[in-house]
Amino acid sequence: MRYSEFVQAVRHYPPSNLLPFLAAYSAEREHASTVADAGQWLPWAVTAIAKESALRGNEHRHGRIDGSGVTRLVQQLMQSDYIDADQSVASMLTPIMYEQFPYQESPFEEMARTHALLVRTDPGQDRIPWEEEFGIGLDAAMRASHVLHTWVVFNQGRYDPDILDMPHFQDVFDKAAPRSEIEATAKALTADTTALRDARSRADEKARVPLERERYGFNPLRARPLIELGAHGTWAPQTMLVPRALLGSNLYYRGLDRWGKAFADSLGPRTQHYVGRHLGLLGEDRIHPEIEYAKAQYSIDWIWVSDAAVILVECKAARLGLDAQAGGASLGESIERYIGAARRQIDRTAALLHDDHPAFAHIPKDRPIVGVVTTAEPFYLADTPFSGFTSTGVVPSMTLSLRDLEALVTLPEPLAAALVVEHAHPDGLGGRFGGAVFDDARERRNPILEEAFHHYDLLAE
Numbered sequence: 001m002r003y004s005e006f007v008q009a010v011r012h013y014p015p016s017n018l019l020p021f022l023a024a025y026s027a028e029r030e031h032a033s034t035v036a037d038a039g040q041w042l043p044w045a046v047t048a049i050a051k052e053s054a055l056r057g058n059e060h061r062h063g064r065i066d067g068s069g070v071t072r073l074v075q076q077l078m079q080s081d082y083i084d085a086d087q088s089v090a091s092m093l094t095p096i097m098y099e100q101f102p103y104q105e106s107p108f109e110e111m112a113r114t115h116a117l118l119v120r121t122d123p124g125q126d127r128i129p130w131e132e133e134f135g136i137g138l139d140a141a142m143r144a145s146h147v148l149h150t151w152v153v154f155n156q157g158r159y160d161p162d163i164l165d166m167p168h169f170q171d172v173f174d175k176a177a178p179r180s181e182i183e184a185t186a187k188a189l190t191a192d193t194t195a196l197r198d199a200r201s202r203a204d205e206k207a208r209v210p211l212e213r214e215r216y217g218f219n220p221l222r223a224r225p226l227i228e229l230g231a232h233g234t235w236a237p238q239t240m241l242v243p244r245a246l247l248g249s250n251l252y253y254r255g256l257d258r259w260g261k262a263f264a265d266s267l268g269p270r271t272q273h274y275v276g277r278h279l280g281l282l283g284e285d286r287i288h289p290e291i292e293y294a295k296a297q298y299s300i301d302w303i304w305v306s307d308a309a310v311i312l313v314e315c316k317a318a319r320l321g322l323d324a325q326a327g328g329a330s331l332g333e334s335i336e337r338y339i340g341a342a343r344r345q346i347d348r349t350a351a352l353l354h355d356d357h358p359a360f361a362h363i364p365k366d367r368p369i370v371g372v373v374t375t376a377e378p379f380y381l382a383d384t385p386f387s388g389f390t391s392t393g394v395v396p397s398m399t400l401s402l403r404d405l406e407a408l409v410t411l412p413e414p415l416a417a418a419l420v421v422e423h424a425h426p427d428g429l430g431g432r433f434g435g436a437v438f439d440d441a442r443e444r445r446n447p448i449l450e451e452a453f454h455h456y457d458l459l460a461e
Contacts, residue, residue: 378403
């Protein structure tokens with residue numbers, strides 16, 4: 001079926017009926033999944049239903065939703081994907097991955113990275129004034145968002161500010177987050193349907209996915225997951241979005257809206273520094289920063305000297321745009337713009353090493369050279385043999401998201417280097433690290449993430 005038919009099915013129910021039901025539905029299942037086997041539910045499907053109800057719902061409809069109705073809507077969504085006979089495997093798989101994978105990621109890494117990358121400010125970096133956006137600091141807002149998340153999960157998906165006046169909430173203010181921070185965060189995460197539609201219109205003016213890929217279009221609920229429905233109350237129709245609203249790309253787009261190009265430009269140096277800190281866990285003496293080999297001409301960002309190879313690391317604060325995430329025509333162009341450009345930079349530095357340029361005299365010349373491209377967010381199909389969007393270069397290379405890098409550096413340095421060498425290929429078909437390797441790695445302690453996560457500790461215990 002067409003996606004437009006799914007939208008019409010959602011429109012059968014007025015938002016004041018459907019959105020509160022979805023809130024209770026998602027709260028029940030999210031709570032159950034933490035204490036027992038709740039059975040299968042598809043959180044991304046609930047998100048899509050909520051999006052279409054908020055953006056296109058009509059209060060003059062008279063349908064009444066129930067559990068079987070939600071099941072039907074979920075089934076209709078899953079049957080509505082757009083498939084073109086000329087589509088590549090990558091253009092079919094990429095939107096599904098971006099739709100579903102974020103709900104399966106551990107929040108620990110995402111929260112810790114948010115502090116370490118976007119709050120922590122090292123010498124030479126400009127501080128990001130998040131209080132201009134949220135009224136409070138980002139760490140405080142993130143801590144408060146988790147209070148709000150717990151609140152809506154245990155309150156059938158509803159945010160009721162009157163609960164703040166109840167006597168037992170004083171313990172929450174003392175131990176978890178002050179009342180003022182909870183209220184400021186709730187305000188920052190709340191919008192009515194008019195505001196959500198306006199946000200969608202502004203996003204469409206900048207970049208819009210084709211109509212046939214609307215399922216993967218911009219969803220303003222990801223940044224403002226609490227919907228104010230007037231006399232019907234304020235609800236979180238997808239409770240999992242509440243703590244995720246202050247992570248990853250949601251903050252990226254909020255930062256762009258608030259500070260524009262200056263914010264985007266600041267992310268490059270921050271990402272480069274973040275990668276360098278992590279590489280340093282493998283041994284500070286093995287890591288060398290970028291080298292100015294001629295006036296205003298620099299090598300790749302980091303050079304990792306292992307016994308097995310010289311590993312050239314280029315950092316990209318890169319994110320796929322909405323059309324690319326939806327599997328549109330720009331997907332291949334984006335791979336070339338980000339990964340392809342990084343590989344050309346790696347090749348240039350490798351050529352300087354091969355030519356014995358004096359600026360690189362301290363780098364060994366007696367071992368193979370391989371490359372690593374790091375990206376701020378996952379390029380899920382980069383380097384996979386079936387992606388259809390491979391990057392080529394002289395130097396064998398592979399692509400790592402920051403999440404991948406955070407796991408890699410917890411391994412012993414020889415093993416980490418051996419994995420890079422094994423998965424680096426000149427034709428961009430290196431594949432991904434095995435799941436078993438990363439499952440083991442993610443059980444290891446990453447001191448950078450652990451230190452960052454402590455900034456969200458309770459105020460008192």
